[in-house]
Amino acid sequence: MTRRLREFYYITHILNLPSILREGILSHAEVERRGIEPVTVYDVGVVSWRQEKITPDGHSLWEYANLYFNPRNPMLYRLLMEHKNTEIAVLGVRKSILNTPGSFVTTGNAARSETEILPKEKWTERADEILKGIDVEYWSEADGSKRRIMAEVLIPQCIPPETIDAIYVANDEAREAVLKLVRSSGPPVVLEPRMFFAPTRMYSLTTRLQLVEGDMFFSRMQTLTISVNTVGVMGKGLASRAKYQFPDAYVVYQDACRKRLLLPGKPYLYKREASLDAALADDTFPLPLTNRRTWFLFFPTKRHWRERSRIEDIEAGLVWLVQHYQQEGIESLALPALGCGLGGLKWADVGPLMCRYLSRLEIPVHIHLPLERSVPEEQLGREFLLK
Numbered sequence: 001m002t003r004r005l006r007e008f009y010y011i012t013h014i015l016n017l018p019s020i021l022r023e024g025i026l027s028h029a030e031v032e033r034r035g036i037e038p039v040t041v042y043d044v045g046v047v048s049w050r051q052e053k054i055t056p057d058g059h060s061l062w063e064y065a066n067l068y069f070n071p072r073n074p075m076l077y078r079l080l081m082e083h084k085n086t087e088i089a090v091l092g093v094r095k096s097i098l099n100t101p102g103s104f105v106t107t108g109n110a111a112r113s114e115t116e117i118l119p120k121e122k123w124t125e126r127a128d129e130i131l132k133g134i135d136v137e138y139w140s141e142a143d144g145s146k147r148r149i150m151a152e153v154l155i156p157q158c159i160p161p162e163t164i165d166a167i168y169v170a171n172d173e174a175r176e177a178v179l180k181l182v183r184s185s186g187p188p189v190v191l192e193p194r195m196f197f198a199p200t201r202m203y204s205l206t207t208r209l210q211l212v213e214g215d216m217f218f219s220r221m222q223t224l225t226i227s228v229n230t231v232g233v234m235g236k237g238l239a240s241r242a243k244y245q246f247p248d249a250y251v252v253y254q255d256a257c258r259k260r261l262l263l264p265g266k267p268y269l270y271k272r273e274a275s276l277d278a279a280l281a282d283d284t285f286p287l288p289l290t291n292r293r294t295w296f297l298f299f300p301t302k303r304h305w306r307e308r309s310r311i312e313d314i315e316a317g318l319v320w321l322v323q324h325y326q327q328e329g330i331e332s333l334a335l336p337a338l339g340c341g342l343g344g345l346k347w348a349d350v351g352p353l354m355c356r357y358l359s360r361l362e363i364p365v366h367i368h369l370p371l372e373r374s375v376p377e378e379q380l381g382r383e384f385l386l387k
Helices: 014-023 028-034 044-051 074-082 095-099 120-134 172-182 237-245 247-258 276-280 311-328 347-358
Strands: 007-013 064-068 088-094 104-106 117-119 152-156 164-169 189-191 201-204 209-213 223-229 268-270 295-302 333-336 365-368
Touching: 007 014, 007 074, 007 095, 007 164, 014 088, 014 164, 014 172, 074 088, 074 276, 088 095, 088 172, 095 120, 095 152, 104 120, 117 120, 164 172, 172 189, 223 237, 223 247, 237 247, 247 268, 247 295, 295 311, 295 333, 311 347, 333 347, 347 365
Parallel strands: 164 189, 209 365, 223 295, 223 333, 333 365
Antiparallel strands: 007 064, 007 088, 064 152, 088 164, 104 117, 104 152, 201 209, 268 295
């Protein structure tokens, strides 16, 4: 079932909010006509690229204020690479704005040649298709989901300020900054860390070891850990997602299994040279150079995909990690709750085991809590996990 459309979204620098709440959300062309000098968050190349794209009625995309169906998309990811998350806000605009005469909807990123730009009258006819395209947690260039999740609504010239119902921010620091700018005159300021690819909660156990509630594949850690079996099958869970998003990782994993480089108690480190940011961020216009490279640590939690995880194998793998992380060059590490998903193990057993070993690492370590079920609060404290 596709998501229910609640509102549309506009991404901006928080310093633009007073002007937007006074003048409305303006197209690039209208901003120039009114002589407004906004704080720009978009790369000059991205903006120029859109200027060249023409809608069916013969106007440049510059003549339209653009809204996204889903703000948690490759463009927001790109902007958060280039700006602090305390500088970016997402505005929620009521969906009735689509009734504006001369509006369009798109089937993906409007600047891409594969994307259709449709008159708003076609919305009802194509709604299911467009909503299905934006109803994803993650995306890939290979199957077109990276383009489709950036479907847009194009509104001629100006979106009135009274149609803005909410201002979404990533954290308390951003919320305080916005409240100082708009005071009590603006719409409610809503804390929505997940929208900004941030953890919903973090618990510090030591100065280096933290528990995290959030999507590990959007982690900024250098090395991401993927739970796997030793027979070369990525069927479900995190492994399946890695196979879908990063096919090269799947090839390396299968090769490591064939050569018996990955065994129970012996993880395998893939020092991936490609940028994870390049896979996730909008690249309609070339990305700025980035030196960030994300490695994958294939950690065996099962011997065969049909079997349950064995806690003794997990402990043996943690021993290997403690002994080898420095010589392998691991600088920071994110791990799932090993064996606690499809492996059938309990956090009450795995959590203390992981924390006992990982607290010895002299690097930042994030343990991502199980997604399948919530963990009781009493099993998240130092007393329970580091006793």
